[in-house]
Amino acid sequence: MVQLTVNGQTHDIDVDADTPLLWALRDELGMTGTKFGCGLALCGACTVHIDGVAMRSCQTTVEDAEGTEITTIEAIEGKAADAVRAAWQEIQVPQCGYCQSGQIMSATALLVENAKPTDEDIDTAMYGNACRCATYHRIRKAIHRAADLMEA
Amino acid sequence: MLHHLEKAIEATNPPLTRRGFLAVTGGAGVGLIVGFSFPRGAKAATGDDQFNPFVMIDSDGIVTVLSKHLDKGQGTATGLATLVAEELDASVEQMRVEHAPAHPEVYKNLLFGVQGTGGSTAIANSFEQYRKAGAAAKAMLVAAAADSWGVPAGEITVANGTITHGSGKSATFGDFAEAASGLEPPAEPTLKTPDQWVYIGKDFPRLDIPNKTMGAPRTYGLDIDVENRLVAVIARPPKFGAVLKSVDATEAKAVRGVVDVRETPVGVAVFAESTWPAIKARDLLVMEWDDSNAETRGSDAILAEFKALAETPGAVAHAADYEAGLAEAETIVEMDYSFPFLAHAPMEPLDITILFDGETATLWTGSQIQTIDQGATAAVLEITPDKVTINTQWAGGSFGRRATTNADYAVEAALLAKIWGEARPIKVVWTREDDIKGGYYRPMYVHKARAGVKDGKITGWHHRIVGQSIFTGTAFESLIVQDGIDHTSVEGIADTTYSIPNMQVELHSPPVGVPPLWWRSVGHTHTAYVMETMMDALAKAAGVDPVEFRLAHLGNDPRKAGVLKLAAEKAGWTEPVGAGRHRGVAVHKSFNSYVAEIAEISMNDGVVKVEKVVAAVDCGIPVNPDNIAGQVEGGLGFGLGAVMRNEITFTDGEVDQANFDTYEPLRIDDMPDVEVHIVPSTEPPTGIGEPGTPPIGPAVANAIGQATGQTPTELPWSKGGLV
Ligand code: FES
Ligand code: FES
Numbered sequence: 001m002v003q004l005t006v007n008g009q010t011h012d013i014d015v016d017a018d019t020p021l022l023w024a025l026r027d028e029l030g031m032t033g034t035k036f037g038c039g040l041a042l043c044g045a046c047t048v049h050i051d052g053v054a055m056r057s058c059q060t061t062v063e064d065a066e067g068t069e070i071t072t073i074e075a076i077e078g079k080a081a082d083a084v085r086a087a088w089q090e091i092q093v094p095q096c097g098y099c100q101s102g103q104i105m106s107a108t109a110l111l112v113e114n115a116k117p118t119d120e121d122i123d124t125a126m127y128g129n130a131c132r133c134a135t136y137h138r139i140r141k142a143i144h145r146a147a148d149l150m151e152a
Numbered sequence: 153m154l155h156h157l158e159k160a161i162e163a164t165n166p167p168l169t170r171r172g173f174l175a176v177t178g179g180a181g182v183g184l185i186v187g188f189s190f191p192r193g194a195k196a197a198t199g200d201d202q203f204n205p206f207v208m209i210d211s212d213g214i215v216t217v218l219s220k221h222l223d224k225g226q227g228t229a230t231g232l233a234t235l236v237a238e239e240l241d242a243s244v245e246q247m248r249v250e251h252a253p254a255h256p257e258v259y260k261n262l263l264f265g266v267q268g269t270g271g272s273t274a275i276a277n278s279f280e281q282y283r284k285a286g287a288a289a290k291a292m293l294v295a296a297a298a299d300s301w302g303v304p305a306g307e308i309t310v311a312n313g314t315i316t317h318g319s320g321k322s323a324t325f326g327d328f329a330e331a332a333s334g335l336e337p338p339a340e341p342t343l344k345t346p347d348q349w350v351y352i353g354k355d356f357p358r359l360d361i362p363n364k365t366m367g368a369p370r371t372y373g374l375d376i377d378v379e380n381r382l383v384a385v386i387a388r389p390p391k392f393g394a395v396l397k398s399v400d401a402t403e404a405k406a407v408r409g410v411v412d413v414r415e416t417p418v419g420v421a422v423f424a425e426s427t428w429p430a431i432k433a434r435d436l437l438v439m440e441w442d443d444s445n446a447e448t449r450g451s452d453a454i455l456a457e458f459k460a461l462a463e464t465p466g467a468v469a470h471a472a473d474y475e476a477g478l479a480e481a482e483t484i485v486e487m488d489y490s491f492p493f494l495a496h497a498p499m500e501p502l503d504i505t506i507l508f509d510g511e512t513a514t515l516w517t518g519s520q521i522q523t524i525d526q527g528a529t530a531a532v533l534e535i536t537p538d539k540v541t542i543n544t545q546w547a548g549g550s551f552g553r554r555a556t557t558n559a560d561y562a563v564e565a566a567l568l569a570k571i572w573g574e575a576r577p578i579k580v581v582w583t584r585e586d587d588i589k590g591g592y593y594r595p596m597y598v599h600k601a602r603a604g605v606k607d608g609k610i611t612g613w614h615h616r617i618v619g620q621s622i623f624t625g626t627a628f629e630s631l632i633v634q635d636g637i638d639h640t641s642v643e644g645i646a647d648t649t650y651s652i653p654n655m656q657v658e659l660h661s662p663p664v665g666v667p668p669l670w671w672r673s674v675g676h677t678h679t680a681y682v683m684e685t686m687m688d689a690l691a692k693a694a695g696v697d698p699v700e701f702r703l704a705h706l707g708n709d710p711r712k713a714g715v716l717k718l719a720a721e722k723a724g725w726t727e728p729v730g731a732g733r734h735r736g737v738a739v740h741k742s743f744n745s746y747v748a749e750i751a752e753i754s755m756n757d758g759v760v761k762v763e764k765v766v767a768a769v770d771c772g773i774p775v776n777p778d779n780i781a782g783q784v785e786g787g788l789g790f791g792l793g794a795v796m797r798n799e800i801t802f803t804d805g806e807v808d809q810a811n812f813d814t815y816e817p818l819r820i821d822d823m824p825d826v827e828v829h830i831v832p833s834t835e836p837p838t839g840i841g842e843p844g845t846p847p848i849g850p851a852v853a854n855a856i857g858q859a860t861g862q863t864p865t866e867l868p869w870s871k872g873g874l875v
Contacts, residue, residue, distance in 0.1 A: 015409075015426075015428070016408055016409075016428075016429075018432075019428045020428060023426065023427050023428040026427070027377070027383075027426040027427055027428070028426070030369070030377065031367075032367070032369055032370070032371075032374070032375035032377075033366070033367015033368070033369070034367065035372075035374070035499075035500070035548075036374065036427075036501070037499055037500075037501070037584065037812075038584045038811050038812050039431075039583060039584060039811075040584075040811050040812070040813070042584075042811055042812035042813055043499070043584075043812050043817075045499065072367065073366070073367030074366070074367050085365045085366075088361070088365045089357070089361055089362065089365060092355075092357065092358055092361060092778055092779075092782065093361075094225075094358075094360070094361050094364040094365065095225035095226070095227070095549075095782060095783075095786055096224055096225030096498070096499060096500070096546075096547060096548045096549040097225065097360065097361070097363075097364030097371075097546070097548070098372060098498075098499040098500045098548025098549060099499050099548075100364050100365060101367045104365060122820065123820055123821040126820045127819055127820060127821060129820070130499070130812060130817045130818075130819065131499070131817075131820075132497060132498055132499040132549050132551070132790070132817055133225050133499070133549060133786045133789075133790070134785065134786045134787075134788075134789025134790050134792075134793070134818055134823065135782070135785070135786060136789060136818070136819075136820040136822075136823035137785050137789070137823055137824075137825065137826050138782070138785070139820065140820065140823075
């Protein structure tokens with residue numbers, strides 16, 4: 001039995017300690033906004049915030065996640081997250097959309113840390129978030145736009 | 153007909169989308185579904201009033217469009233909703249869109265004759281159908297309002313979701329939805345003329361985007377968890393065509409959460425209560441495989457065989473006296489090319505949930521060719537196709553992978569359901585490794601091209617292509633393969649619209665024991681590369697500017713010339729390129745659309761970086777320009793990642809790649825800045841999901857040729873150290 005704090009709520013989950021947080025969120029808690037893309041920290045689709053830091057939930061076991069504050073796409077909010085979502089809609093970023101939960105989680109973490117990222121900052125922060133639909137051009141635009149929205 | 157639809161609807165589980173499963177029970181047939189009659193005025197399962205198979209309106213005035221096409225990221229569903237909204241004069245805010253149920257007659261692709269999405273046909277085949285559906289619904293609303301207000305219908309206007317009359321009367325769609333849906337629909341609803349359009353040609357916002365930024369539940373197939381479902385993962389043969397000899401599942405069965413392990417015709421299936429135990433247990437299976445009928449060659453051996461074949465005459469796809477043409481030439485250009493197997497690797501690996509109760513089956517998946525999925529599932533389960541209900545989910549990409557002519561992954565699910573025996577939902581999950589190693593690849597191809605020029609004009613061309621046929625042995629063989637020529641192996645070359653005299657195209661289609669499949673833009677993935685790098689090489693040999701050289705051969709194709717000129721103008725082709733930068737151009741027609749791309753690159757220590765791409769596109773009437781731009785941006789990014797560094801190789805028949813480390817997708821720092829220009833057009837709309845992909849490889853290759861004097865011809869470029 002492990003205890004997870006997700007989006008401010010505590011859950012007791014009966015899974016093996018080596019279960020990736022990703023599958024605990026999806027299968028045990030029914031929070032399917034966090035996506036499975038590779039299982040090996042190679043695509044970023046499963047990105048969540050753990051104590052405010054963007055982490056790959058496919059490579060974080062429930063054991064390691066115990067005692068932390070986990071935030072998922074379903075509940076992420078605040079100035080940066082709101083700006084990111086607004087920019088994502090304004091710039092019409094998603095295509096298939098499957099990677100976008102992860103993109104939004106990574107972009108939000110970036111903007112919380114760095115309110116005015118350069119293209120290079122964006123490349124570094126977003127490198128691990130793959131998008132097979134190649135919406136990168138708009139992701140970049142939308143992050144800059146979100147930074148402007150935060151300033152306004 | 154109606155009966156089985158109702159049955160199918162009853163068999164559906166509790167609501168899985170916000171509005172629940174939508175029934176085709178009300179309204180009346182319009183437009184192209186002549187001869188199909190529905191009882192009028194009936195309610196859909198949701199309580200909405202159904203105007204026809206494509207449009208429902210509820211009492212709050214919410215208009216729900218049923219998309220007969222799978223939206224796997226291309227914006228198709230919003231495109232269809234735009235067409236309805238246009239003729240209905242609805243507001244953007246009141247529009248919703250959901251996937252239609254599976255029904256081969258009502259929801260068929262008018263170009264395929266079955267329900268299915270592909271070949272960039274969604275908007276092309278629906279353009280009139282969905283506008284008529286919207287126009288019919290509007291006429292019915294107006295008639296109901298006229299009746300209620302006691303005024304002539306001709307005096308009523310509809311705009312932005314509001315019905316009004318000069319007397320000051322005003323109503324929402326919801327006010328008249330119920331009354332209107334019981335009326336006789338007009339046989340031939342009048343469509344607007346283009347000058348009356350308020351949405352077509354404007355940037356209608358995509359209706360799926362809000363959900364996709366919120367992590368909304370029950371969106372993709374993988375998000376579907378039907379109550380009491382088991383999760384299954386399958387250990388498939390490591391070599392294509394191998395069969396299971398023995399399995400020891402002792403350790404696998406000991407994993408907590410594993411319910412059972414069963415041998416199946418497609419491999420060993422682990423059934424578990426949730427996903428992780430299934431994945432974990434599969435790694436613990438100890439299996440032996442019989443390779444006697446397996447493909448055991450390595451990809452190097454296959455490539456060597458293809459190269460040898462390219463030296464011998466093939467089946468003639470396009471005949472001409474090329475010898476005479478080449479004899480006239482001043483300069484001959486000869487190039488050999490090789491293209492690897494490619495996986496589609498959609499971001500959402502495949503998944504499908506099936507529930508079989510012994511009589512009916514229900515599927516939840518991003519079904520791309522519903523009619524084939526229905527038929528193949530039914531065949532396995534020994535029921536009729538009408539007993540198979542499909543809940544089509546939004547798909548996390550496809551690029552062709554979800555559309556197989558044998559419904560491979562639906563068949564697997566059906567086999568598992570049959571083997572399981574009890575009526576329990578089974579969700580088959582593919583890991584990324586399953587996806588990368590799973591076959592259904594863009595086949596390997598080798599090209600050998602020889603062409604001659606004189607006085608700035610091509611005099612003759614001899615072209616040989618070697619590669620597996622995608623269509624041979626499928627249900628579509630007779631449509632696509634003629635006289636031994638699979639059209640998709642030679643499309644883009646044998647049917648080129650360049651004016652090339654004395655062009656002979658030959659084809660070898662050797663069998664390979666690896667399942668092939670179309671991959672975003674099919675044959676154009678390799679033919680455009682060869683055609684367009686050859687054109688550059690010939691231009692160089694002729695001493696003519698590459699754009700001018702192409703235009704000199706495009707007298708018969710003004711639309712292709714048009715996009716080329718537009719891209720050249722916008723990219724400042726005739727002006728010098730910046731220091732350290734190099735430019736390359738390519739133009740190609742595919743899926744009846746035309747795309748030109750001009751790539752600007754820099755080279756650092758021999759490594760290429762694509763800095764910018766200027767694209768011009770002509771896809772007929774641009775229904776949604778911003779979405780068209782998005783598809784060109786994404787389509788060229790998808791193509792760029794592949795030519796740079798993607799390949800599936802085999803060692804002794806086993807796939808060498810496994811995940812995104814060994815099959816690395818394009819990353820954000822690889823993505824160029826992209827500018828897309830759209831040619832205004834009054835021609836019927838044509839494809840946009842695929843046509844952005846073919847020109848990028850050759851455009852960048854030509855820029856590399858400019859920079860280094862060497863055009864890369866062995867793909868991917870990572871082999872030559874360029875990336
Ligand atoms: S699923 Fe975790 S990084 Fe890909
Ligand atoms: S939007 Fe499809 S993978 Fe990113």
